[in-house]
Amino acid sequence: MKKHLLALAAALLAASAGAADKTGIELQYIDPAIRAQDDFFKHLNGKWLASTEIPAEMSSWGVWEKLYEDIQPQLRKIIEDAAQSAANADQKRIGDFYAAYMDEARLEQLGAAPIQPELARIAALSDKKQLPALFAYHNRHNFAAPIDLGIHQDNKDSTKYVVDFVQSGLGMPDRDYYLKKNDAKMAETLAKYQATVEKMLALAGDSNAAANAKAVVAFETKIAQLHWDKVALRDPVKAYNKVPVAKLGALMPGYDWNAYLTGLGVAGKVDYVIVSQPSYLKALDKLLADTPLDTLKPYFAWNVIRANAPYLSKAFVDANFEFYGKQLGGATEQRPRWKRGVSATEGALGEIIGKAYVEQHFPAANKARMEELVKNLLAAYKDSIDTLAWMSPQTKKEAQAKLAKFTPKIGYPNKWRDYSKLVIDRNDLLGNVTRATEFAVQKELDKLGKPIDRDEWGMTPQTINAYYNPELNEIVFPAAILQPPFFDANADDAVNYGAIGAVIGHEISHGFDDQGAQYDGDGNLRDWWTARDHKNFKARTKMLVKQYSAFSPVKGYKVNGELTLGENIADNSGLAIAYKAYKLSLGGKPAPVIEGYSGDQRFYQGWAQAWRAKARDAALIQQVTTDPHSPEEFRTNGTLRNQPGFYEAFGVKKGDRMYLAPKDRVIIW
Structure with a gap:
């Protein structure tokens, strides 16, 4: 969640004049021993970095995590109030789901019993011809399978929804965790993963858990070998492979596509689908043919156990945390039960909770001020496009047309989701999770054949994040981030623009990053660039890839400049546009000097303070x-090194560590 798109987490600590110095900056955390010109991130945040411990239950800690933690009691109160009053059916759903989650005594009594029907379904498999129906069942219940799907707009016909089949099936975060066996840390994680699979299979009653765990990991490793890597997955053109339903058999001759589509409930509803990674499906067909059913059964059983572990007895919850929380994240303690209960309830009933959150915690003035800021940033972007030296008038015209079609969404949706068909039982936690999952999946499948819903939100109002959707050409800012310390209408403009202004600029810039720039204003994949402008754009992005690929947060591990390119473009362009918008907001008047800092200095301090974090x-x-996001330290310094205004504000000169020669600086938009 944190790193999705912008991970707005850090966005506006600077804006809270009550919590910070009257500059809007927490000056007590500045480390004077580190020069601003050498490491601005550590200069501004150094004393905080030195004195702050990451809480035991967290894998990282910073402004974003703190705000997330700060709103948990607010959400808990909404949920517990609903449980007490149950004034309507939706409040009863909230209260009953949370109560079922918090009933640990009942979960201990049940043990592994709630998942036994699912495991029996898998144990009953007698022929590989039954696999497509099982794949579909897993897709509908959010259990991992080697093929997954999504429903979204057709990238070349934005008036239609389409089914998109994608690679899937791994229990660890990425193929590298299986394939980099010469990397000691990755090898250690792989070994602990196998031990986790064994332990949880045994907890579920598998008498041959050790051998089956070894087979599961071996099978997943073979899947990983077939997966496209993260960089390849970023190319929307390569991922757009339109295949008529009648020709799906050519990709996987041994796979019963009709049984699969029927199991999903989409047979007869679509004439074609999108296959994002066709080479993967072709190779998967052979892998499935070569893999014994006695290996596939424990693989699918493991994925049922893994998906449901957080909702079972303590033994399952602890084993799940030992790997996914400790080994992968580095946390040393689990989050308190009530916090996990809040998260689970939100996952099932997010917009019901969001509606109450907005009523209680989102003043109308915040939305109005945010609308004004977005308007100012869009105006600055328009001006910036007009003045680009590297872009031709023809492409500028297309860029302006796209910008004019941007749709901002602020705070909360215009219409709320209807949960009336979702059944929640106070005594059936796993059943509640299953039904909520089925409800959410069916909502997506029901889109097929219907007009595009342009009012839908991809995040709840209480989500501390934001996003750009290239298919809808929209920028979305949920309510939870539009409050102090993120956003304060009374805060110093310099700090507001350096933090929330850069956030807005970042999301707009996603429409023009290396991925977003391939879509037009209507959300269609269409090349609207001249050949010359393509060349100029790629020359600049290549420089950015090189810059970020040199950063290393842990010895032996470097930032992947290609994987993070889109976010790095958005950071650099977003901050540059926010700076222009800030200057325009002054109306030609000089900014006040506060505590010895100029307006420009406070603007860049706001940016660096916003990304204060450690992991x-x-x-x-x-x-x-x-x-796809760089660690916060490099998002801060890497972006600032490319900003001409930063050099002027802090007198950065050749020989300083923050210095880049003018020819090496990258500003794209």
Whole structure:
């Protein structure tokens, strides 16, 4: 969640004048021993970094995590109030789901019993011809399978929804965790993963758990070998492979596509599908043919256990945490039960809780001020496009047309989701989770054949994050981030623009990063660039890849400049646009000097303070392996080194560690 798109987490600590110095910056954390010109991230945040311990239950800690933790009691109160009053059916659903989660005594009594029907279903398999129906069942219940799917707009016909089949089937975060066996940390994680599979199979009653765990990991390793890597997955053109339903058999001759589509409930509803990784499906066909059913059964059983472990007895919960929390994230303690209960209830009933959250914690003034800021950033972007020296008038015209079609969504959706058909039972936690999953999946499948819902949100209002959706050409800012310390209408403009302004600019910039720039204003994959402008754009992005590929958060692990390119473009362009918008907001008047800092200095301080965070090594390794976002330190310094205004504001000169020669600086938009 944190790193999704912008991970707005850090966005506006600077804006809270009540919590910080009157500059809007927490000056007590500045480390004067580190020069601003040498390491701005550690200069501004150094004393905080030195004195702050990551909480035992967390894999990282910073502004985002703190705000997330701060709103948990608010959400808990909404949930517990609903449980007490149960004034309507939706409140009863909230209260009953949470009560079922918190009834640990009942879960201990049940042990592995709730998943036995699912395991029996798998044990009853007698022929590989039954696999497509099982794949479909797993897809509908959010249990991992080697093929998964999504429902979204057709990337070349934005008026239609389409089924998109994608590679899947791994129990660890990425193929590298299986394939980098010469990496000591990865090898250790793989061994502990196999031990976890064995332990949890045994807890579920498998008398041959050791051998089956070994077979499961071997099979997943073979799947990993077939997976496209994270960089290849970023190319929307390569991932757009339109296949008529009648010709799916050519990809996997040994797979009964009709049984699969029927099991999903989409047979007869679509004439074609999108296959994102066709080479993967072709290779998977052979792998399934070569793999004994006696290996596939424990593989599918493991995925049922893994998906349901958080909702079973303590033995399952603890085993799950030992690997996914400790080994992969570095946390040393589990989050308190009530916090996990809040998260689980949100996962099932997010918009019901969100509606109450908005009513209680989102002032109308915040939305109005945010709308004004978005308007200002869009105006600055428009001006920036007009003045680009490297882009031709023809491509500028297309870029302006796309910008004009941007749709901002702020705070909460115009219409709320209807949960009236979702059954929640106070005495059936796993059943509640299963029904909520089926409800959510069916909602997606029901989109097929219907008009595009342009009012739908991909996040709940209480989510501390934001996103850009290229298919809808929209920028979305949920309510939870639009509050102090993220956003304060009374805060210093310099800090607001350096933090929330850069956030807005970041999301707009996703429409023009290396992926987003391949879509037009209607959300269609369409090349609207001249050949010359393509060349100029790629020259700049190549420089950015090189810059970030040099950063290393943990010895032996470097940032993947290609994987993080889109986010790095958005950071660099977003901050540059926010700076222009801030200057425009001054109306030609000089900014006040506060506590000895100019407006420009406070603007860049706001940016660096917003990304104040630290993380455990295990979390950083997972981040650079799987996450399109660079670690916060490099998002801060890497972006600032490319900003001309930063050099002027802090007198950065040749010989300083933050210095890049003008020819090496990258500003794209």
